[in-house]
Amino acid sequence: MVRLALSPKILHGLDFGAPAxxxxxxxxxxxxxxxxxxxxxxxxxxxxxxxxxxGSGxxxxxxxxxxxxxxxxxxxxxxxxxxxxxxxxxxxxxxxxxxxxxxxxxxxxxxxxxxxxxxxxxxxxxxxxxxxxxxxxxxxxxxxxxxxxxxxxxxxxxxxxxxxxxxxxxxxxxxxxxxxxxxxxxxxxxxxxxxxxxxxxxxxxxxxxxxxxxxxxxxxxxxxxxxxxxxxxxxxxxxxxxxxxxxxxxxxxxxxxxxxxxxxxxxxxxxxxVRWSPDSLLKLIARRIRHSAREMGYDRDVLDRAGDLSCWNAVFGNPPGIPAAGSFAYVAERTLHRPREIIEFCTAALDAARDRHPTLPLPLGAIGWAEPGYSADRAQDIAAEFRFQYPGLLGVFDAFRGRGPVVDRDDLEFVCLELVTGEIRVSAASWWLRERSPENLIEILWQVGFLKAKPNGDDSPFVGVHEVAHLNLAAVRRFEVHPMFQSYLGVSPG
Ligand SMILES: Nc1ncnc2c1ncn2[C@@H]1O[C@H](COP(=O)(O)OP(=O)(O)O)[C@@H](O)[C@H]1O
Ligand SMILES: [Mg+2]
Structure with missing residues (x-):
């Protein structure tokens, strides 16, 4: 694959587009x-x-x-x-x-x-x-x-x-x-x-x-x-x-x-x-990078020959310390695979770097600088998205603050029990909680994308509702707070 290098001079003009x-x-x-x-x-x-x-397109x-x-x-x-x-x-x-x-x-x-x-x-x-x-x-x-x-x-x-x-x-x-x-x-x-x-x-x-x-x-x-x-x-x-x-x-x-x-x-x-996978999201961002670079005079052929990942790495680099799968996987994992999320996260990282340390590829910390704001925005957006079905959802997310990203079913059922019985106090707007069983609430938290589940044994990865069409949730023993919410909730990555 052709390695692509982009001059730091184009940083000012780099643009991932508008999120709508x-x-x-x-x-x-x-x-x-x-x-x-x-x-x-x-x-x-x-x-x-x-x-x-x-935000899916x-x-x-x-x-x-x-x-x-x-x-x-x-x-x-x-x-x-x-x-x-x-x-x-x-x-x-x-x-x-x-x-x-x-x-x-x-x-x-x-x-x-x-x-x-x-x-x-x-x-x-x-x-x-x-x-x-x-x-x-x-x-x-x-x-x-x-x-x-x-x-x-x-x-x-x-x-x-x-x-x-x-x-x-x-x-x-x-x-x-x-x-x-x-x-x-x-x-x-x-x-x-x-x-x-x-x-x-x-x-x-x-x-x-x-x-x-x-x-x-x-x-x-x-x-x-x-x-x-x-x-x-x-x-x-x-x-x-x-x-x-x-x-x-x-x-x-x-x-x-x-x-x-x-x-x-x-x-x-x-x-x-409309569905997206990490590969198609990478393609979406790479196209925006190529377009932006072309607008600033980069050679079309060079850009077209560079693979999607090379385009990504030319902007975001592949800092050590970020898991082996690389910075793209890190970002994609913090989304529900919707284009608007990835555009917003990337734009926030770019803006943070422009303010602090304008180089290309972006400095190691850029994604991390952007993450708290991005994570908080997403938690609020998701809660707002479901405000008619599940008002006060943000308060329910908050019950997971400081608990560690991975939870066993028994612990999760217990937290959910405390939520539905009012043991954990949430806003009065969350009347809907009263009519639920803990299993019901787990299902809801899965449906809105807050929880990921490990369906088959210890070695399988956690998957989210955006990644699988059907899942027998009742059989799942281990869950994870979706990484998108972890920074907001002060949960350190497991
Ligand atoms: N197929 C696509 N190719 C390139 N960009 C896309 C595609 N689908 C969505 N986007 C971008 O993702 C963002 C969100 O998409 P939008 O269509 O506004 O979402 P919604 O489903 O909420 O209407 C926009 O910036 C949009 O341009
Ligand atoms: Mg729309």
């Missing part, structure tokens, strides 16, 4: 995007629902897809986080128990309505030559949706309100059934769908719905909003091969919505889960 894809796209994501088989399945339209943890996939589709002349509609507000929905819509009004189905119909209107608006935009059938669509949009400034959400809410009024309002039963039928069948636009199909013969439209977890509050409306969207997505994607609606969702949210479970067969084959 929406900003990273302006910093070079297109140049250093790692194209996985998962991405290609999404791009091909075979998979339309992208599932992944926070869901938005990156959508950002790249949007750019590439646009460059081919596709019409791309992006629904952004400001477009939804769960709080507003809960405040606006009547509760399910105010009358049996089957929210899930109502949201599905409202989503279909919204998405079809947005799609028709897009194809009827000025300057589009609308062949065959386009005139109907144009007329409909002009007559019904020409007001500017109506956000997408208000269109959805207005349709929901129509359904709600019919369902809960004082209407004679027969008329109610007829009226509901019309609304569920989207009668207002139904007769335009054949025209839309013809228009789609000549133009491709892609809709991207991202960041659904922003502001997520697990409320009845939030759940119906997402499950309704899934149903709408499956139905609309059947209209034409040139029309694709893509949705991204965090794994935990997906698991948190019972209606999605019930529908699981309908979309299991459409799901793509």
């Amino acid at each position: 894809a929406e900003r990273d796209i302006g910093r070079g994501l297109e140049k250093y995007f790692v194209e996985s088989p998962a991405y290609r399945r999404v791009e091909a339209g075979d998979k339309t629902i992208v599932i992944g943890s926070r 869901k938005s990156a996939i959508f950002q790249m897809l949007a750019r590439r589709e646009r460059s081919r002349g596709t019409r791309v509609i992006e629904l952004s986080p400001d477009d939804y507000s769960y709080e507003l929905l809960s405040a606006t819509m009547a509760a399910e128990d105010a009358g049996s009004w089957a929210k899930h189905g109502a949201y599905a119909a409202a989503w279909k309505y919204l998405l079809y209107v947005l799609i028709m608006k897009e194809v009827a935009r000025k300057g589009m030559r609308l062949a065959r059938g386009g005139a109907d669509i144009h007329r409909y949009i002009r007559d019904n949706h020409s007001t500017v400034g109506m956000g997408p959400l208000s269109l959805l809410v207005s349709y929901l309100k129509r359904l709600e009024t019919v369902k809960l309002g004082p209407i004679e039963a027969g008329a109610r059934t007829r009226e509901l039928d019309r609304l569920y069948k989207l009668e207002e636009i139904h007769n335009l769908l054949p025209s839309l199909r013809r228009v789609l013969d000549g133009v491709r439209v892609v809709v991207l719905v991202d960041e659904l977890d922003r502001g997520w509050d697990s409320s009845e409306d939030a759940q119906a909003f997402v499950s309704g969207l899934f149903q709408a997505c499956v139905s609309i994607n059947g209209l034409h091969d040139n029309l694709r609606v893509y949705v991204s969702l965090r794994q935990e949210l997906y698991d948190d919505i019972p209606a999605l479970y019930e529908d699981a067969q309908k979309h299991r084959d459409l799901l793509e889960t």
Whole structure:
């Protein structure tokens, strides 16, 4: 492998990019995007629902897809986080128990309505030559949706309100059934769908719905909003091969919505889960290093010939004292294998070195200087990520302070018992602890990534939830506090 040396002079310009894809796209994501088989399945339209943890790269996939589709002349509609507000929905819509009004189905119909209107608006935009059938669509949009400034959400809410009024309002039963039928069948636009199909013969439209977890509050409306969207997505994607609606969702949210479970067969084959391994993460960082060096005038061929690990070592070195597997393994072990984590850790190490001892490769201590801040941030981020399912999780992590990284099952069950019985006091917000058994709590701490487990005997390594698909946790005898949390908790590495 070619050894790469980078001059300390480029330290000032070295850049690992922005930790969120929406900003990273302006910093070079297109140049250093790692194209996985998962991405290609999404791009091909075979998979339309992208599932992944926070920071795993869901938005990156959508950002790249949007750019590439646009460059081919596709019409791309992006629904952004400001477009939804769960709080507003809960405040606006009547509760399910105010009358049996089957929210899930109502949201599905409202989503279909919204998405079809947005799609028709897009194809009827000025300057589009609308062949065959386009005139109907144009007329409909002009007559019904020409007001500017109506956000997408208000269109959805207005349709929901129509359904709600019919369902809960004082209407004679027969008329109610007829009226509901019309609304569920989207009668207002139904007769335009054949025209839309013809228009789609000549133009491709892609809709991207991202960041659904922003502001997520697990409320009845939030759940119906997402499950309704899934149903709408499956139905609309059947209209034409040139029309694709893509949705991204965090794994935990997906698991948190019972209606999605019930529908699981309908979309299991459409799901793509984003996963990373140490090798693919190394590739991700190496590409960023090469890109950065190239921008500062380094020879492309030299950089391309250098392997991923050479690129890493040219920046981070391979200091003795760090375990034999090297500095990359040390960093990767302190992540849940999510790109955002590794970008943040590397950037923190770079910043720390710039402040204290600007050389390349970075000085021995750089990773260690960055670790306490990184570890504390991650502990807080993970707790925040689960604040609806498990409020006060940080306090639960804190119960492991100073206990040593490796715990036997008996000791772990004892700590967990103290937590669920209130023997160890945590914030009052952690009501959920009271309903759990110690085994339950171990399962939760495993699921959120806090604990790693040694599944098969003493010689096997500890593995985390991000590394194995299935694990019989009940049979595990030894656990480890994930190294990512150890510095924050003052646990010295074992
Ligand atoms: N396939 C990829 N190639 C290169 N960088 C990626 C890739 N996937 C994610 N990233 C980067 O990782 C970070 C987090 O990704 P992002 O898409 O924002 O995560 P999220 O799943 O939370 O939307 C961003 O900086 C993004 O550019
Ligand atoms: Mg995102």
